[in-house]
Amino acid sequence: MYIRIAIDDDLNALATLFDEYRMCLGRESNLKDCKAFIQARLFENDSVIFLAFKSDVPVGFIQLFPSYSTILLKPLWYFDDLFVLEDYRGSGIATALVAKAKELADEAQVVAVRRDNIEGEGFLLI
Template sequence: MIVLGTLDNLNDLVNLFDQYRIFYKKDSDLEGAEKFLSERIKNQESVIYIYYDKNIPVGFTQLYPKYSSARMVRNWILNDLFVLKEYRKTGIATQLINQAIEFAKSKDANFVQLETQVDNFVAQKLYQHLSFELQGPDEEFLLYKKFI
């Protein structure tokens, strides 16, 4: 089940977010994670979805707006996507991405954008499977867009 991240389920989100940061070789910082996420939610600066399996939070995604003056539209950056290791390869990441795309469509966006590390081949395969188009590599990250 996917639910919107709010202050009501912030504790569930904080633990996932901390694990996400640890995955990217950052130190655990539950207090910092709580402050960061609560500010994003309170200020309506991001949209967060949490995946629950039998009331256990096992994954999340976070989107940030990206504005285009020329197109006069708000698109979305899928900045964070994380699923606990023991729940990976079960379709949860796909469901979270699809939820993010549906949200962006509901806001009349033209695309959802994301990046992944050049050596994250599992993520690259998933994004390509979901029809994200490679926009260009740099030394560390690959940029993908899904036009909607």
């Protein structure tokens, strides 16, 4: 397995993964809009998306969005989006994606948080 930042050439594969992710959350399949959404993220460079690969097949992703915290008085990256294809779950891919996100955040001296698990000051640090 290897992990790298998504690039424009990953658009179709990433859109498919994103559509699968949304369906796991109870949404209807909408590959066209998923592709447009991901394409905008890549074009606008307003998020960081890491892709995980097994034998050159994209099997998961994590998406980080930059923001700021007035509570922490620091820039932060939050993630709501973490997904691994069902056939690859339980093999440590999600853990590796989170670790890669934290590694980049540490290098950039940014706080990395999850917004969906509100604790303490409002964020769960990763």
